[in-house]
Amino acid sequence: MLTETMAHEHPHGPAPGLMRWVLTTNHKDIGTLYLLFSLIMFLTGGCMALVIRAELFQPGLQLVQPEFFNQMTTMHGLIMVFGAVMPAFVGLANWMIPMMVGAPDMALPRMNNWSFWILPFAFSLMISTLFMEGGAPNFGWTFYAPLSTTYAPPSVTFFIFAVHMMGISSIMGAINIIATILNLRAPGMTMMKLPLFAWTWLITAFLLIAVMPVLAGVVTMMLMDIHFGTSFFDAAGGGDPVLFQHVFWFFGHPEVYIMILPAFGIISHIIPTFARKRLFGYASMVYATSSIAFLSFIVWAHHMFTVGMPLAGELFFMFSTMLIAVPTGVKVFNWVATMYRGSMTFETPMLFALAFVVLFSIGGFSGLMLAIAPVDFQYHDTYFVVAHFHYVLVPGAIFSIMAATYFWLPKWTGNYYNEQLGKWHFWLSFVGVNITFFPMHFIGLAGMPRRIPDYALQFADFNMVASVGAFLFGFSQLLFVYNIIRCVQGGYGAGNQVWEGAEGLEWTLPSPPPYHSFTTPPVLGDQREPI
Amino acid sequence: MSLARANRRLALRLGLAALLMFGFGFLLSPLYDVFCRVTGLNGKVTNIGAVDGGITVDKQRQVQVQFLAINNEGMPWRFDPEETQISVHPGEQRLAYFVALNPTSRAMVARAVPSIAPAEAASYLHKINCFCFESQALAGSESQRMPLVLMIDPALPAHIKTVTLSYTLFDITSKTVAQREARPESKGVSL
Numbered sequence: 001m002l003t004e005t006m007a008h009e010h011p012h013g014p015a016p017g018l019m020r021w022v023l024t025t026n027h028k029d030i031g032t033l034y035l036l037f038s039l040i041m042f043l044t045g046g047c048m049a050l051v052i053r054a055e056l057f058q059p060g061l062q063l064v065q066p067e068f069f070n071q072m073t074t075m076h077g078l079i080m081v082f083g084a085v086m087p088a089f090v091g092l093a094n095w096m097i098p099m100m101v102g103a104p105d106m107a108l109p110r111m112n113n114w115s116f117w118i119l120p121f122a123f124s125l126m127i128s129t130l131f132m133e134g135g136a137p138n139f140g141w142t143f144y145a146p147l148s149t150t151y152a153p154p155s156v157t158f159f160i161f162a163v164h165m166m167g168i169s170s171i172m173g174a175i176n177i178i179a180t181i182l183n184l185r186a187p188g189m190t191m192m193k194l195p196l197f198a199w200t201w202l203i204t205a206f207l208l209i210a211v212m213p214v215l216a217g218v219v220t221m222m223l224m225d226i227h228f229g230t231s232f233f234d235a236a237g238g239g240d241p242v243l244f245q246h247v248f249w250f251f252g253h254p255e256v257y258i259m260i261l262p263a264f265g266i267i268s269h270i271i272p273t274f275a276r277k278r279l280f281g282y283a284s285m286v287y288a289t290s291s292i293a294f295l296s297f298i299v300w301a302h303h304m305f306t307v308g309m310p311l312a313g314e315l316f317f318m319f320s321t322m323l324i325a326v327p328t329g330v331k332v333f334n335w336v337a338t339m340y341r342g343s344m345t346f347e348t349p350m351l352f353a354l355a356f357v358v359l360f361s362i363g364g365f366s367g368l369m370l371a372i373a374p375v376d377f378q379y380h381d382t383y384f385v386v387a388h389f390h391y392v393l394v395p396g397a398i399f400s401i402m403a404a405t406y407f408w409l410p411k412w413t414g415n416y417y418n419e420q421l422g423k424w425h426f427w428l429s430f431v432g433v434n435i436t437f438f439p440m441h442f443i444g445l446a447g448m449p450r451r452i453p454d455y456a457l458q459f460a461d462f463n464m465v466a467s468v469g470a471f472l473f474g475f476s477q478l479l480f481v482y483n484i485i486r487c488v489q490g491g492y493g494a495g496n497q498v499w500e501g502a503e504g505l506e507w508t509l510p511s512p513p514p515y516h517s518f519t520t521p522p523v524l525g526d527q528r529e530p531i
Numbered sequence: 532m533s534l535a536r537a538n539r540r541l542a543l544r545l546g547l548a549a550l551l552m553f554g555f556g557f558l559l560s561p562l563y564d565v566f567c568r569v570t571g572l573n574g575k576v577t578n579i580g581a582v583d584g585g586i587t588v589d590k591q592r593q594v595q596v597q598f599l600a601i602n603n604e605g606m607p608w609r610f611d612p613e614e615t616q617i618s619v620h621p622g623e624q625r626l627a628y629f630v631a632l633n634p635t636s637r638a639m640v641a642r643a644v645p646s647i648a649p650a651e652a653a654s655y656l657h658k659i660n661c662f663c664f665e666s667q668a669l670a671g672s673e674s675q676r677m678p679l680v681l682m683i684d685p686a687l688p689a690h691i692k693t694v695t696l697s698y699t700l701f702d703i704t705s706k707t708v709a710q711r712e713a714r715p716e717s718k719g720v721s722l
Binding site: 108171175176209212215216221236237240243246 | 538545563642701
């Protein structure tokens with residue numbers, strides 16, 4: 001109903017002026033807003049990472065005080081997780097899912113507008129804590145109580161409200177995506193013909209609905225402990241700080257899959273396109289994704305092997321964590337099998353996708369090492385953990401977002417981006433990422449703890465290398481921004497198909513697609529099975 | 532129109548699911564306590580209050596009970612067990628004392644939170660009477676002997692020879708004062 005009213009109000013395209021963006025209920029506009037917001041947050045969080053790496057360039061305190069350093073690590077983590085990666089995936093979902101399933105728009109367009117516009121307020125609130133008395137939150141992005149309650153700066157209350165707001169935004173976004181996929185598919189598109197990006201997002205959306213409220217719950221408990229005299233996490237009043245870690249990681253582990261499952265979907269579109277073969281094992285991809293989502297709910301305590309769990313608990317969480325390697329291995333196998341004897345070309349999206357497969361696997365292997373409970377006692381809270389999760393998030397989630405941007409940018413704008421510049425961006429990023437994060441494995445195994453502004457002298461060389469890599473990676477993102485701006489402004493025109501081997505409903509639309517695509521449902525069947 | 536109704540119904544259901552999960556987050560707190568009690572994890576003391584009759588003292592066996600007293604960060608009191616280790620027969624009731632001294636010049640309120648190691652022994656330690664049940668107020672420079680009556684259950688597994696009972700002392704002065712000011716008639720914290 002809402003989509004129809006909207007269609008009557010603007011039959012020929014977007015309203016003029018700035019209010020178009022404030023009032024828009026169009027999935028393409030909102031997708032663009034999400035992606036721009038995510039890019040700004042990515043650059044903001046990236047600047048914070050560079051402050052961290054600049055301070056760690058040499059041992060000793062050079063640039064910032066330890067208090068500010070802690071605020072930087074905390075804000076970098078929070079901004080990258082909740083401000084950069086998650087909104088980027090929601091933006092891609094907004095742009096692509098209606099076009100992929102043959103729908104005119106998202107199922108609940110007005111809620112879509114609302115779920116985006118909460119985000120700038122949430123993050124303004126969060127970033128404003130940097131200028132408050134006592135500084136921004138400084139307890140790490142995992143905000144363990146009682147560090148984040150009894151010993152927190154006063155700004156923690158604003159942090160809690162910011163988390164509430166972004167949680168509401170994510171839940172509304174997830175509801176919208178589920179409703180779109182379940183209710184608005186074109187006739188004939190059965191669930192097992194659904195494009196994989198839509199499938200992985202559907203599962204991600206259910207994860208979001210299951211765990212974002214738990215995050216809201218845990219910050220609410222913190223709020224009550226701080227201001228209303230309860231003792232959820234306060235041992236003096238009969239509470240238990242370990243309870244915090246259980247509740248947090250009950251949210252936290254599905255959260256890390258929220259940040260990677262849509263990436264699996266993206267890669268499952270890009271690799272078949274540039275290998276010019278159909279995806280190997282579509283059904284097994286769907287089942288593997290579902291198994292990963294299910295397993296994510298029973299492995300949370302592998303983040304807390306050192307809290308003093310009984311042996312039975314350590315063993316259960318160790319083996320259930322290792323089990324995740326099986327469906328993940330199925331996925332990696334399927335991608336490699338798709339490329340096997342394919343007619344591969346190496347355009348920028350494919351380069352990023354290939355780097356994703358290799359580097360994400362490295363992150364997966366270090367995850368397996370961390371899953372081994374007895375050795376985790378040594379790795380826990382060292383740079384090895386930092387290396388692990390940056391390998392799965394930067395060349396994992398972030399590379400998939402960049403791959404998706406290059407892959408669909410010609411569809412969105414109607415122009416090809418500059419391929420030469422894209423390749424430069426890729427190679428500089430690829431080299432930069434590895435120079436930054438690979439040495440962290442070694443300094444972690446050698447015992448350097450995370451979240452410290454100063455370190456022992458024996459870690460100096462690898463830290464210097466990592467810092468050089470971080471600046472290389474950080475500044476090469478300017479090429480990405482420049483390439484996008486030039487592509488939006490104009491360029492070599494792209495046809496409907498854009499990429500020779502691409503399949504799916506979105507490639508039947510003109511580039512750029514009309515403001516309202518698929519006002520009448522498309523007919524399936526004149527093409528092969530969608531990937 | 533049916534599609535709009537279907538969308539709205541689905542959105543409502545999913546919203547309700549999110550609301551239930553919010554409740555579930557809070558439910559994890561009591562569930563965690565129940566889980567710890569059932570499995571005896573975490574060394575939480577669960578057997579408190581008087582013991583039913585009919586328990587025979589096992590004179591053949593001796594168990595060492597060690598006492599630890601720890602001050603939480605920033606707690607200035609002196610807090611020590613009178614004896615650091617006693618030897619008890621399972622089934623026998625024993626009295627032990629802890630001594631607390633408030634060396635500051637102001638009145639303070641403290642609470643001692645117990646923990647038992649090994650955790651397996653937690654469900655076999657009965658505390659008949661304990662100062663840890665209520666908050667302890669001491670005026671400046673005041674000192675107090677605090678009694679503890681305990682009993683080891685004869686069913687304690689044979690391989691456990693030593694049970695450690697540790698108390699951590701928390702300063703809850705500010706919390707108690709804040710609550711008294713908010714509700715003058717209430718008697719301190721009770722959680």
